[in-house]
Amino acid sequence: MKLKYEFVTNEVAGKTVAVAVGDSLEAFGGYIKLNETGAFIFSLLKNEISREEIVNAVRGEYEVEKERAEEKVDEFLAYLASFGVI
Amino acid sequence: MYRIAEFNMDFKDMGGYLKKLCAPFECESGIADIEITVTPKDLEREKELAENPHSREYLESVAANRLLAEILPQKDAFLLHSAVFEVGGEGVAFAARSGTGKTTHLLRWQALLGDKLTVINGDKPFVRFFEGSEYPFAYGTPWKGKENLGNTGKTPLKHICFIERGGENKAEELKKDEAADLLFSQVYMPKNPQSAAKTLELLEKLLNTCKLWKITCNLDNDAAKNPYKTIFER
Known part of the structure; x- marks a missing residue:
């Protein structure tokens, strides 16, 4: 999977904020607020990547159990899917 | 040349309506910090985005504003x-x-x-x-x-x-x-x-x-x- 749109991100008011740019701005006009883990996963999704690869990357980055990492990843992917961006 | 937000701005081939809007900002000519050229493609885009039909000159003023807004962040x-x-x-x-x-x-x-x-x-x-x-x-x-x-x-x-x-x-x-x-x-x-x-x-x-x-x-x-x-x- 991969982000459908092109985004730029930056810290605003203590959260990472992603806004769509280029032609993506018209297709997805809003912004998405990301927590720390979310921002990490979001950055991975700029390139094609599988759920398993994301889970492994999260385990490596945050040293968490596989189950916990899967839970976090699924929760975040559902959040992104609710915006229609993956 | 126009002095807007303490930038020298040059609008190429501007129509009468934009000229009228900008008139209070006119300054002596100098080196432009920002140059804006509204293209037919920009006008076409504004026409598509507008809820109501507008004159070409009005659409030019909206397009010029949008082009400026695209550039301004790079100048803080x-x-x-x-x-x-x-x-x-x-x-x-x-x-x-x-x-x-x-x-x-x-x-x-x-x-x-x-x-x-x-x-x-x-x-x-x-x-x-x-x-x-x-x-x-x-x-x-x-x-x-x-x-x-x-x-x-x-x-x-x-x-x-x-x-x-x-x-x-x-x-x-x-x-x-x-x-x-x-x-x-x-x-x-x-x-x-x-x-x-x-x-x-x-x-x-x-x-x-x-x-x-x-x-x-x-x-x-x-x-x-x-x-x-x-x-x-x-």
Whole structure:
């Protein structure tokens, strides 16, 4: 999977904020607020990547159990899917 | 050549309507900091985006504003959809979703304060940061909204107020994260990735610099009294 749109991100008011740019701005006009883990996963999704690869990357980055990492990843992917961006 | 937000701006082959809007900003010719050329493609895009049919000259003025808003962040400035005015040397921006009545509320403040209040721009002021300056400055621009409120001046922007309709008239201070959510919808977000990233940086600076308020107001004649007291007579 991969982000459908092109985004730029930056810290605003203590959260990472992603806004769509280029032609993506018209297709997805809003912004998405990301927590720390979310921002990490979001950055991975700029390139094609599988759920398993994301889970492994999260385990490596945050040293968490596989189950916990899967839970976090699924929760975040559902959040992104609710915006229609993956 | 025009001097807008302390930039020298050159608009190529501009039509009569844009010339008229920009006339108060005319300056002696010099080296342009920003050059704007509206292309037929830009006009076509504005035509598609417009809700109602407009003249070519009107669409050119909208396109010129959009092209500027795309470039400004790379020069530490951005377009804030708001009405900006100055009271006692302090700049105040009223931001609200369209139709909320920010201009009506501004007129209530004007009635309360008379000559003590100067409107800088009623619709599309530019906000610009300078190295070493404590506050950003908000500037009058040629795009003054349908009420045609504004001048060619500037003010140090110290308060951002988000206006909401409500039963009573009051101002409450907002936390940065609360204000950020309201701010995003009032800022021109560029298509250009560098400009968009820079806009987010500038918004973070704005949230750290200005006092942030939510004003709840109704349409009463004295609707400005309580919010003004809370913000200025602390």
